[in-house]
Amino acid sequence: MLKKIALEKLGDLVSALMEKGPLYAPVKGEKAVDFQEITNPADVILDFYNTAMSPKFAFFPQSEDLIRYRLGKEATESEAVSLDAKPSVILGVRPCDAKSFEIMDRHFLGAGIIDPYWNDKREKTTIIGYAFDPSTAADPADFYNTLGISASDTAGSDIFMIRTDKHLLFKGITEKGDRLLKELSVLEAGSKTDEKTFEDKAKKGGEVKTRFMEIQDKAVAGKLVQVFNNKEFWEKATAACISCGACTFVCPTCYCFDISDETLFRDGVRKRFWDACMFTDFTLEASGHNPRPRIFQRYRQKVCHKYSYHVDKYGCISCVGCGRCTRSCPVNIDIYSIIESASKL
Amino acid sequence: MQNPYIPMPVEVTKIVTEVETNDIKTFRLNFVNKEDEENFKYLPGQFAELSILGKGESPIGIASSPTQPGYIEFTVQRAGTLVTGIVTTALHDLDVGARIGVRGPLGNSWPIEFLEGKNVVVVGGGFAFTTLRSLIHYMLHKDNRPRFGDISVVYGARTPGLLCYKEELAAWEKRKDIKMHVTVDKGDANWKGREGFVPTVCKEVGPSPENAVTVICGPPIMIRFTLPVFFELGFAKENILTSLEMRMKCGVGKCGRCNVGHKYVCKDGPVFSFAELDKLPRDF
Numbered sequence: 001m002l003k004k005i006a007l008e009k010l011g012d013l014v015s016a017l018m019e020k021g022p023l024y025a026p027v028k029g030e031k032a033v034d035f036q037e038i039t040n041p042a043d044v045i046l047d048f049y050n051t052a053m054s055p056k057f058a059f060f061p062q063s064e065d066l067i068r069y070r071l072g073k074e075a076t077e078s079e080a081v082s083l084d085a086k087p088s089v090i091l092g093v094r095p096c097d098a099k100s101f102e103i104m105d106r107h108f109l110g111a112g113i114i115d116p117y118w119n120d121k122r123e124k125t126t127i128i129g130y131a132f133d134p135s136t137a138a139d140p141a142d143f144y145n146t147l148g149i150s151a152s153d154t155a156g157s158d159i160f161m162i163r164t165d166k167h168l169l170f171k172g173i174t175e176k177g178d179r180l181l182k183e184l185s186v187l188e189a190g191s192k193t194d195e196k197t198f199e200d201k202a203k204k205g206g207e208v209k210t211r212f213m214e215i216q217d218k219a220v221a222g223k224l225v226q227v228f229n230n231k232e233f234w235e236k237a238t239a240a241c242i243s244c245g246a247c248t249f250v251c252p253t254c255y256c257f258d259i260s261d262e263t264l265f266r267d268g269v270r271k272r273f274w275d276a277c278m279f280t281d282f283t284l285e286a287s288g289h290n291p292r293p294r295i296f297q298r299y300r301q302k303v304c305h306k307y308s309y310h311v312d313k314y315g316c317i318s319c320v321g322c323g324r325c326t327r328s329c330p331v332n333i334d335i336y337s338i339i340e341s342a343s344k345l
Numbered sequence: 346m347q348n349p350y351i352p353m354p355v356e357v358t359k360i361v362t363e364v365e366t367n368d369i370k371t372f373r374l375n376f377v378n379k380e381d382e383e384n385f386k387y388l389p390g391q392f393a394e395l396s397i398l399g400k401g402e403s404p405i406g407i408a409s410s411p412t413q414p415g416y417i418e419f420t421v422q423r424a425g426t427l428v429t430g431i432v433t434t435a436l437h438d439l440d441v442g443a444r445i446g447v448r449g450p451l452g453n454s455w456p457i458e459f460l461e462g463k464n465v466v467v468v469g470g471g472f473a474f475t476t477l478r479s480l481i482h483y484m485l486h487k488d489n490r491p492r493f494g495d496i497s498v499v500y501g502a503r504t505p506g507l508l509c510y511k512e513e514l515a516a517w518e519k520r521k522d523i524k525m526h527v528t529v530d531k532g533d534a535n536w537k538g539r540e541g542f543v544p545t546v547c548k549e550v551g552p553s554p555e556n557a558v559t560v561i562c563g564p565p566i567m568i569r570f571t572l573p574v575f576f577e578l579g580f581a582k583e584n585i586l587t588s589l590e591m592r593m594k595c596g597v598g599k600c601g602r603c604n605v606g607h608k609y610v611c612k613d614g615p616v617f618s619f620a621e622l623d624k625l626p627r628d629f
């Protein structure tokens with residue numbers, strides 16, 4: 001199904017989406033563009049390259065309450081926070097990020113227990129993907145082509161959006177997406193010409209070039225196992241790293257979390273929140289033993305997790321080449337270059 | 346479906362201080378809800394997260410055996426050398442009647458089917474004997490005993506006062522269907538038993554590798570010196586099993602904390618054979 005709306009009517013579309021439930025869309029902040037829950041339709045912008053933070057927060061918030069309780073003298077009254085996400089929409093997800101959701105699904109839903117928190121929000125959210133503008137060059141940090149993703153890839157989106165000179169075109173990709181498109185009466189039906197335009201634009205997206213190297217999941221996974229014990233390589237590659245963890249927080253495919261109790265007077269919550277394998281105490285045991293006390297060991301864990309262990313465990317690399325880690329690193333460590341040089345060893 | 350992050354309520358019904366240093370206690374827990382008890386089906390070697398609201402959760406091996414219905418037991422050391430362990434200290438402060446939470450059972454178990462029909466050599470050091478105690482109770486149960494070959498146990502502690510489960514050790518000593526070798530590094534005036542380090546005793550006992558499996562749990566240093574003894578005796582790496590420890594949080598393979606290579610110790614472990622460990626990166 002193809003629908004469209006005139007560019008100047010974006011506000012109407014946003015209002016219509018807001019009526020359906022929480023809407024997350026790109027908003028210009030003080031320093032960067034990021035997804036936010038929209039309260040004023042005029043805040044939504046579509047002129048941006050990519051958001052600083054990834055959209056994973058929509059299913060995996062930075063902090064999430066699991067249990068709330070009151071501490072008493074003897075007993076403790078507690079209440080498990082119920083899973084009641086409202087049906088929501090994320091508008092403007094770039095193709096690499098849309099792909100990241102599928103990768104995260106393999107971990108949170110596809111193996112072992114189903115993570116109830118991820119599942120609840122994921123099920124109820126419709127993703128409107130948004131093609132990168134083919135007339136703008138890819139950011140030099142990006143390398144999503146390497147992971148087999150194009151600037152107009154529809155994989156992972158429920159609806160895919162492409163901008164033309166005068167219109168926004170929307171194509172239903174999944175049933176969920178078609179359903180939402182049908183419900184949105186502010187949209188007009190697309191004509192045959194619009195369909196042709198959509199296809200042409202999508203094809204153009206294929207011509208956007210990011211950094212690229214030929215990699216094959218199994219081969220790179222095996223290579224990293226070989227390189228694991230090459231201490232000099234890892235030390236040199238990560239010499240500048242200050243272990244700040246920024247690269248993991250911005251990453252759409254990093255999922256490590258901590259569970260911890262917080263109490264204030266008699267009110268307590270058990271919550272889970274983002275954690276990172278880059279932090280010193282991530283693996284510190286109560287005995288004082290720490291299997292990964294050095295920065296190179298932790299960075300090695302990060303790279304090997306994404307490009308080796310994840311392949312063995314879930315059958316795919318857990319990186320989409322969005323370039324965020326490289327852009328946000330204060331000392332310019334670049335995972336692409338590390339994979340590239342590891343492959344050549 | 347039960348939310349795997351939400352603990353089930355249990356009541357502390359018995360507390361035994363195991364050692365003279367008072368820092369190891371065994372807690373008996375009874376489920377508050379009958380259905381939770383019925384759903385908690387476990388095997389020796391598995392663990393659970395013990396939860397104290399306001400403090401946190403700790404992964405602890407299940408020290409009781411499924412052949413002991415009605416309750417579950419955990420032996421907990423008050424942790425921390427530099428700073429005191431938050432959860433384990435809070436557990437140690439509990440009295441009988443207190444209510445806490447349990448999530449589990451978690452992880453794999455000692456591979457019971459693999460052990461069946463074989464001679465089992467149980468090697469333990471210090472308080473890491475917990476899930477081995479579970480295994481011994483399990484194997485000795487009259488319905489299960491015929492399924493296993495000879496059972497022998499080497500269990501050591503630094504001093505007699507640091508041996509856990511003293512009454513059970515004494516009871517097992519009297520049985521004909523299990524061979525006990527309890528040892529201490531250094532005895533005292535009342536100690537009539539064996540003196541010597543676990544690896545040395547293993548060498549003296551010299552179990553045959555023929556149709557045998559050994560399960561080893563203890564401090565890293567003990568494991569390091571015990572392994573070569575078993576290699577020398579001719580045990581293949583497939584037949585030497587241990588239980589790994591890594592810092593954990595979720596216990597269900599989601600939080601990403603406890604991986605060694607592509608294995609999550611909380612889900613794919615904690616029990617591994619040394620053949621399996623050989624295939625993993627040295628990252629633990």
Ligand SMILES: Cc1cc2nc3c(=O)[nH]c(=O)nc-3n(C[C@H](O)[C@H](O)[C@H](O)COP(=O)(O)OP(=O)(O)OC[C@H]3O[C@@H](n4cnc5c(N)ncnc54)[C@H](O)[C@@H]3O)c2cc1C
Pocket residue numbers: 284285286287392401402403404405406407420421422423424425429430431432433434475589590591592593594615
């Ligand atoms: C599979 C398994 C079985 C275990 N069985 C036992 C047992 O039978 N008896 C026993 O006394 N101890 C056992 N431990 C170790 C025990 O989990 C830690 O000593 C305990 O979590 C320390 O918690 P704390 O809050 O007192 O310490 P803190 O230092 O305050 O730790 C804070 C949190 O970090 C985590 N953590 C810290 N150290 C460890 C660790 N070594 N392993 C896992 N998580 C850790 C826990 O979530 C803990 O709540 C086991 C560990 C594992 C992984």
Ligand code: SF4
Pocket residue numbers: 240241242243244245246247248278325328329330331332333
């Ligand atoms: S952002 Fe850069 S410095 Fe910070 S942990 Fe990641 S690689 Fe290291």
Ligand code: SF4
Pocket residue numbers: 247250251252253254306318319320321322323324325326335
């Ligand atoms: S590792 Fe870097 S490039 Fe890959 S998905 Fe994460 S942030 Fe993006």
Ligand code: FES
Pocket residue numbers: 592593594595596597598599600601602603604609610611612
């Ligand atoms: S403890 Fe969370 S993955 Fe193992």
